[in-house]
Structure formats: C-alpha cells, structure tokens
Amino acid sequence: MTDRALAVVRAGALTTVQDQGRPGHAHLGVPRSGALDAPAAALVNRLVGNPPGAALLETTLNGCDVRPRSTVMVAVGGAPCPVTVDGRPVAWGAPVRVPAGALLSVGTAVSGVRSYVGVSGGVTVEPVLGSRSTDLLSGLGPPPLTDGTVLPLGTPTAPHARVDVVPHPRPPAELILRVTLGPRDDWFTTAAIRTLTTHTYRVSSASNRIGLRTEGPALERALPGELPSEGMVLGAVQVPPDGRPVVFLADHPTTGGYPVIAVVRPTDLPATAQAVPGTPVRFVVVRRR
Template identity: 85%
Template sequence: MTDRALSVVRAGALTTVQDLGRPGHAHLGVPRSGALDGPAAALVNRLVGNAPEAAVLETTLNGCALRPRSTVIVAVGGAPCHVTVDGRPVAWGAPVRVPAGALLDVGTAVSGVRAYVAVSGGIAVEPVLGSRSTDLLSGLGPPPLTDGTVLPLGRSTWLHARVDAAPQPAPPAELVLRVTPGPRDDWFTPAAVRAFTSRAYRVSAASNRIGLRTEGPALERAITRELPSEGVVLGSVQVPPDGRPVVFLADHPTTGGYPVIAVVRAADLPAAAQAVPGTPVRFVAVRRR
C-alpha cells in the first residue's frame, strides 16, 4: 500500500473532497459543485505548492483530524480555527510540516463555517467527469469522509510558499449579496420586490452546500400558478412556497420549478460559504450588465 496517503482519524460533522468542480455539464443535469469558498481553497493550495486544480478537504464547523503516512506539507485556511500537530499548536493560514504518523487536528471554527485543508500533492481520489469534488445532491465524486477513510495523495513538488502567514478575509458579520433582478421577478408583487432588497434577512441553520436558506419576511407571489421547471445557475435566488429566498450554492440542482427573483453576483458567493446561522443578510439590487 502506498505511503502517499492520509488516514482520517476524525471526520467531523461534514468533510468532503473539493476542487474547482465540474463545470459544463448542466445540460446533463450535473451541477458544478466544487469548493464553496473558492478563494480560500485556492490560497491553501498555493501555500503548499499545489496546482490550482488540486483537490483539498472542505470541513464544516468542527474540523477533522488526519494522520499522514509520509511527511507532508499542510495548510489550513477559510474559517479561522485552532490547528495542532500531535497536540502542539501550529500556524493557521501558513504551510506546516506534518511528519509521517503525526496527528494533524483541525479544530472547531472560531468564526465562519468551512475550513480548507490542502496537503502537498493534493487529494488524489479518482476523478468523475473531470473533477474529484463530492457533490451532495447528485452523489457524484467520493462520499463524505468517515472515520477510517484512507485518502491517496498525489506527487508532491515540495515547493511550498515561504511565508509566515497569508491574509484572508474574516467571515462576514453581515452578508451583503449584490443581485441582478430577474428572470422571474415579475412573478412577485411590487411590495415583495421592494421588500426583497430593503428588508433584513438572516442565514438559516437549514443552509447547506446546495443552498443558503434565509429567515425573514415572506415574499408574496403575484402569479400563483405552477412554473414549469427551467434552468437555474449558481447564485440563483429561488423563492419556494414559504416565501423565504434560497441562494443556490455549488451543489444546486440544474433545474427548478420555483420562480427565481434574482441572481447573486459570483464574487459575493464565497462569503456565503462562511456565514454562520443568524448572520444578517442584505440583498442589494445592481444594474444588469
């Protein structure tokens, strides 16, 4: 058995393998998937000398614990958390050497939701449709990690970044999402459209990789008939029957039967990955490009 591997000692609440995702397959009903906080995943890959497309681990809230079978360079970023090697504190947001057999523990998020763990060489599980990402909706890619899982690693270059630490944005105290109205904003009353961009919402605890759910004023429909399923894109703000907006994230379905009142700018979505339940959400209308 190869020594280029990681053993999962503690899988945490939800830890998945993620990379850049599998774009270009929506016509087959396959979501893009990929890391929810793309900039955080890209940064930790750079810190350990990986290529941008290398797969990393995405943890949720309470981290994970890993034991490499050979010496590796690791970087943890995204949600700030305490990181230890064999019980000794090591740097978060910087490359760290983890000897063979040592226990790397990625702790509970101090703030934010998702931490990203890059290992030199990348997580080398078998790709599906060109990506190693776990897609929770379609079931493509490797299943979420469980205790005892063994993950193969790719070949390491050992050319990791020579930095003490790398700046990363703090998780949002308020999530501001710029939206382009439509395509189905005319299915809502004028009062509902005004409320959508003027009233306060909060992140719901029911949020996941498929969508960020919100709590707040229900949006009243002007057109109440059924909407035939139609294509939806990353960042679509769909409004289900309860009237509370849902922002579609990486594992979203490729079609939907509820009206989409607006679409969030892609640049604002990484912050949504780190917004803890209860975070205020504000939708801000911007002009169509």
C-alpha cells in the same frame, strides 16, 4: 496503497473532498459542485505548492483529524480554527510540516463555517467527469469522509510558499449580496421586490452546500401557479412556496420549478460559505434586467 496517503481519524460533522468542481455538465443534470469558498481553497493550495485545481478537504464547523503516512506540508485556511500536530499548536493560514504518522487536528471554527485543509501533492481520489469533488446532491465523487477512510495523495510538484504573513478575509459579520433582478421578478409584486431589497434577512440553520436558506419576511407572489422546470444557475435566488429566498450554491440542482427573483454576483458567493446561522443578509440590486 503507497505511503502517499492520508488516514482519516476523525471525520467531523461533514468533511468532503473538493476541487474547482465540474462545470459544463448542467445539460446532463450534473451540478457544478466544488469548494464553496473557492478563494480560500485556492490560497491553501498555493501555500503548500499545489496548483489551484488540486483536491483538498472542506470541513464543516468542527474540523477533522487526519494522519499522513509520509511527511507532508499542510495548510489550513478558510474559517479560522485551532490547528495542532500531535497536540502541539501550529500556525493556521500558513504551511506546516507534518511528519509521517503524526496526528493533524483541525479544530472547531472560531468564526465562519468551513475550513480548508490543503496537503502537498493534493488528494488524488478517482475523478468523475473531470473532478474529484464530492457532490452531496447527485452523489457523484467520493462520499463524505468517515472515520477510517484512507485518501491517496499525489506527488508534490512545487515547493511550499515561503511567507511570513498571508492575508485572509474574515468571515462576514453581515452578508451583502449584490443581485441582478430576474429572470422571474415579474412573478412577484412591487411590494415583494421592495421587501427583498430593503429588509434584512438572516442565514437559516437549514443552509447547506446546496443552498443558503434565509429567515425573514415572505415575498408575495403576483402570479399564482407553478413554472415549468427551467435551468438554474449558480447564485440563483429561488423563492419556494414559503416565500423565503434561497441562494443556490455549488451543489444546487440544475433545474427547478419555483420562480427565480434575482441572481447573486459570482464574486459575492464565497462569503456565503462562511456565514454562520443568524448572520444578517441584505440583497442589493446593482442591475435590473
């Protein structure tokens, strides 16, 4: 191991390595994976001089502590949180120099759920099917980080960004998800479609990287029975037997047997990464199949 490495001192609730994921392998049963808040991940990579696809750390709720073995540039974005170097407060959402051996602490999110830690050179764990992303469903990629894990880092290829202010979207106070109805909306009653599109749901605490689960009124089925297993796309709104919609996210299964009532527009999905439990959710139909 060279000195281009990052030692994990405190892994936090759930910290994983993520990049842009491994799309194109659904026919093999391999989920897409990748950073849930892709724009936030791309921004912190840009701040430290990495290409958009460089691997970084995705933390959940209470951050992590890491110690670089060589001097690196670091940027923390996504969910706003306190950031310190050897106990001294430093900027969130901007490039920060972290000396070799110093302790970088990414604290608990003030709002939102997932923070992103970009390090100059990127995390260079061994790729699997072209991606370094951790996939919680299939187990592909590196396992979730634990205390004592040591991650290799690449060599920086560009200088860090030199900016005074960088705009960052705020975590959503209300999650508005624009959807296209179908392909199985005919499995539900007219009343169920009206319920989906007029009632406010809330983000469930059972949500994770696989799917955003909701709490609210159940959707009534028009057809009984089960579907043969069929392909699931990113953003599919699947309705399990309890009738509460589930929005499939990056680590979602590639097939499923419950009907998909609608599909969320891809541009609305990054906000789901930062929606805390209890956040209101509204489904807005912008297109019918």
